[in-house]
Structure formats: C-alpha cells, structure tokens
Amino acid sequence: MxxxxxxFDLPADTAYFNAAQVGPLPIRAAEAGQTAFRDKLRPWRHSTNALFFDRPESVRGEAARLFNASADDIALVPAASYGLATAARNLDLQSGDEIVILDGQFPSNVYTWRALAQQTGAVIKTAKRTETGTWTQALLATITPRTRLVACGALHWIDGGRIDLAVVSQAAKAQGAALVLDLTQSLGVMAFDVKAVDPDFAVAAAYKWMLSPYATGYLYVAPRHQGGVPLEQNWINRSDARDFSRLTDYRDTYDAGARRFDMGERANHQLLPAALESLRLINGLGVSEIARQCAATSASIKAEVAPLELHADIPEQAPHYLSLSLPAHAPADIAFQLREKGVHASQRGPRLRISAHIYNTDNDVDRLIGALKDILR
Incomplete structure (x- = not known):
C-alpha cells in the first residue's frame, strides 16, 4: 500500500474504515473551504463571474471526468435524492409498468420510486439475491417485458456486492426500460464509463468516497433527456444568466446541456472550493490508483480476519468494501466497542462493514485486527 x-488530518491512533458513511476532507480541501468562509467576510474581493460561474464550471468539468462524460452532461445537485427526483420527473411511466429495485436498497433510491408508482400506477418489483447468487443475477431474473425502469447502483450499499452495469443496461434496453443509477458508493473509487453503461440518469452524493463537503453531488443526464423539465425554475440555469444587467429580460430558454437541472444556488460559494480540491485530488491520483490502494487494504484485512471467524463471503464484492459475516458470539455493539479502541467501522445487521480509502495504512490494519482480537477473544 x-x-x-x-x-489528511487523521490522528495516528485513529483507524478510520468508514468512508462508506462519511469520507474525511483532505487537508487541502479543508483549507480551500476555510479560505472561502473567510472570503465571505469581504465578498467584494471576487468578481461576479468567478463566484457564480467560473468555479461551478471547474467543478462540473472535474466531476465529468469521473463519469467519462462531457461537462455539458453534468448537473450540480445537493443530494442523491435530488438527482433521483429529477430522473423521476423526466420518465414516462404508465399504469402496470414495472420498476425494478434491489432488496434492501438505500431508502432515497426506494422512496422516489414508491412515490412515482403511486402517481402513475406502476408496480415496484424487488430483486432478491440468493445466498450464493450475485446482485447482477438477481436483477436479470427480475427484469421482464413489462419492466420500464431499473434503479440500482454499481454495488449494494450494505454488503458491497457488485453489479455488472453494462449487462444490466443491455437487459433493460432489450425491454425498453430506462436505467437510473445511484453511484454514491462507487463513483471516484470504482471506474465508471457512461459510454459503456449508457444510463438515462446517474447521480452520486460526494460526501463519501469523493471526500467532499456534505450537500455536494453530481448528476449525469444522458443527452436524450437534456431537453427535460428541471425540479426548480431558478435564474442561474437560464440562458445568458451571466449578464446581470439583463436578468429581468426573462427567458424561457435554458443554459446548455444538463445545466438546466442544476440546483438553485449551485455556485455554493463556501462548499464548492473544497469540493473542487477533492475532485482534483481524486482525478490527479486516478481512480485506478485509488481502487488499487483500496483493494490492497481490503485484501490485507480479509486475510487477517479469517482466523477470527469473520468472512467476506458476499459474491462479487467490490474491492473497496468488506462486508464481514460476524460469528455468533460477536457482541451486538461491536461497532461501538471498536470505536472505543480508536477503530471506526459500521455494523449493518449481522455484518461488519469495513470501507477503506487511500488514507488507510498498514498501521490501521494492525489496529483493526488487534481490536477485533480483543473484542472476539
């Protein structure tokens, strides 16, 4: 490794394995955010274009690289739920149409489709994985000729089981179904290519694996949907909004590409500087290097915990995720006990979820294994 x-500003006695919940800001990102807050004391020091337009476009361009998309295809959003709601508003479902989701899918990617089903008369169908099967197999078995929407991620947020999105996309398209993705648990740490997958919409909240502030995120909108209806009617996503002297020359036309779907106050003067630094770090290192680092950490942990009766037995588990089955004698509050020993992970049902990132070291692995031995002895 x-x-x-x-x-990062991580103490030596802290082993943080919980990027799947919240990723820490890199030091440079935090410094950029602190500078942005100080700049708010004297807002006249920056030009209007720099504050409202130039920085958001820089963020948009960096985010687009993670999708392998054009900047014109990316909207700036505050949350995954915002992007999913945008997708729901621009999909045409009818009574009896089927919406396919995963069993135990993250709530934001369920409630949106439940509401759409109630509005349209569509039916929710849940793909359930068998004990030895993959989530890809579960989705393929659930898609039928009546399926008109498949909503999932690149992996399951609880167990880290990967989904072959190219295969699922092909199956969805064969039935004339749309594909909407929540990539919050994968973008920036797993390679993704909109050209290979061709989703209709794909969104990712940035505060986890993209190491960014809360309330930052990115929505990919396929060109075929870029003439759609945004959730908000704000001033800045209209054409020629840069000309502040003509803002009351009200326009019915929007800015280019997916920008019409940008959230209100997209410029986010205090948050975007930090998000931009984090994106530059990720793109500078490269997703392949980040994935390699995370896979190395996970492999090291997986080998060390096997004698403790913790097993990574989920088929096709993503390299940055470890969902470990707990032995019967494991305490119910194992995550709390780990925290007391300076180790941070999550418990999801009968499993311990360990999600490493680039800041984890061999010392972190040793601390984790030592803590688990003490707790499970």
Missing amino acids: TDYRAL
Whole structure:
C-alpha cells in the first residue's frame, strides 16, 4: 500500500474504515473551504463571474471526468435524492409498468420510486439475491417485458456486492426500460464509463468516497433527456444568466446541456472550493490508483480476519468494501466497542462493514485486527 495519510488530518491512533458513511476532507480541501468562509467576510474581493460561474464550471468539468462524460452532461445537485427526483420527473411511466429495485436498497433510491408508482400506477418489483447468487443475477431474473425502469447502483450499499452495469443496461434496453443509477458508493473509487453503461440518469452524493463537503453531488443526464423539465425554475440555469444587467429580460430558454437541472444556488460559494480540491485530488491520483490502494487494504484485512471467524463471503464484492459475516458470539455493539479502541467501522445487521480509502495504512490494519482480537477473544 502507498502511504497517502499525510494528505489528511487523521490522528495516528485513529483507524478510520468508514468512508462508506462519511469520507474525511483532505487537508487541502479543508483549507480551500476555510479560505472561502473567510472570503465571505469581504465578498467584494471576487468578481461576479468567478463566484457564480467560473468555479461551478471547474467543478462540473472535474466531476465529468469521473463519469467519462462531457461537462455539458453534468448537473450540480445537493443530494442523491435530488438527482433521483429529477430522473423521476423526466420518465414516462404508465399504469402496470414495472420498476425494478434491489432488496434492501438505500431508502432515497426506494422512496422516489414508491412515490412515482403511486402517481402513475406502476408496480415496484424487488430483486432478491440468493445466498450464493450475485446482485447482477438477481436483477436479470427480475427484469421482464413489462419492466420500464431499473434503479440500482454499481454495488449494494450494505454488503458491497457488485453489479455488472453494462449487462444490466443491455437487459433493460432489450425491454425498453430506462436505467437510473445511484453511484454514491462507487463513483471516484470504482471506474465508471457512461459510454459503456449508457444510463438515462446517474447521480452520486460526494460526501463519501469523493471526500467532499456534505450537500455536494453530481448528476449525469444522458443527452436524450437534456431537453427535460428541471425540479426548480431558478435564474442561474437560464440562458445568458451571466449578464446581470439583463436578468429581468426573462427567458424561457435554458443554459446548455444538463445545466438546466442544476440546483438553485449551485455556485455554493463556501462548499464548492473544497469540493473542487477533492475532485482534483481524486482525478490527479486516478481512480485506478485509488481502487488499487483500496483493494490492497481490503485484501490485507480479509486475510487477517479469517482466523477470527469473520468472512467476506458476499459474491462479487467490490474491492473497496468488506462486508464481514460476524460469528455468533460477536457482541451486538461491536461497532461501538471498536470505536472505543480508536477503530471506526459500521455494523449493518449481522455484518461488519469495513470501507477503506487511500488514507488507510498498514498501521490501521494492525489496529483493526488487534481490536477485533480483543473484542472476539
């Protein structure tokens, strides 16, 4: 493993394995955010274009690289739920149409479709994985000629089981179904290519694996949907909004591409500077290097925990995720006990979820294994 810890403000006695819940800001991102808050004391020091337009476009361009998309295809959104709601508003479902989701899918990617089903008369169908099967197999078995929408991610947020999105996309398209993706648990740490997958919409909240502030996120909108209806009618996503002297020359036309779907106050003067630094770090290192680092950490942990009766037995588990089955004698509050020993992970049902990122080191792995031995002895 390469040591990237100096890029973060993580104490030596803290082993943080919970990026799937919240990713820490890199030091440079935090400094950029602090500077942005100080700049708010004297807002006249920055030009209107720099504050409202130039920085959002820089963020849009960096985010687009993670999708392998054009900046014109990316909208700036505050949450995954915002992007999913945008997708729901622009999909045409009829009574009896089927919406396919995963069993135990993250709530934001369920409630949106329940509401759409109630509005349209569509039916929710849940893909359930068998004990030895993959989530890809579960989706393929659930898609039928009546399926008109498949909503999922690149992996299951609880157990980390991967989904072959190219295969699922092909199956959905064969039935004339749309594909909407929540990539919050994968974008920035797993390679993704909109050209290979061709989703209709794909959104990712950035505060986890993209190491960014809360309330930042990115929505990919396929060109075929870029003439759609945004959730908000705000001033900044209209054409020629840069000309502040003509804002009351009200326009019915929008800015280019997916920008019409941008959230209100997209410029986010205090948050975007930090998000931009985090995106630059991720793109500078490259997703392949980040994935390699995470896979190395996970492999090291997986080998060490097997004698403790913790097993990574989920088929096709993503390299940055470890969902470990707990032995029967494990305490119900194992995550709390780990925290007391300076180790941070999540418990999801009968499993311990360990999600490493580039800042984790061999010392972190040793601390985790030592803590688990103490707790499970």
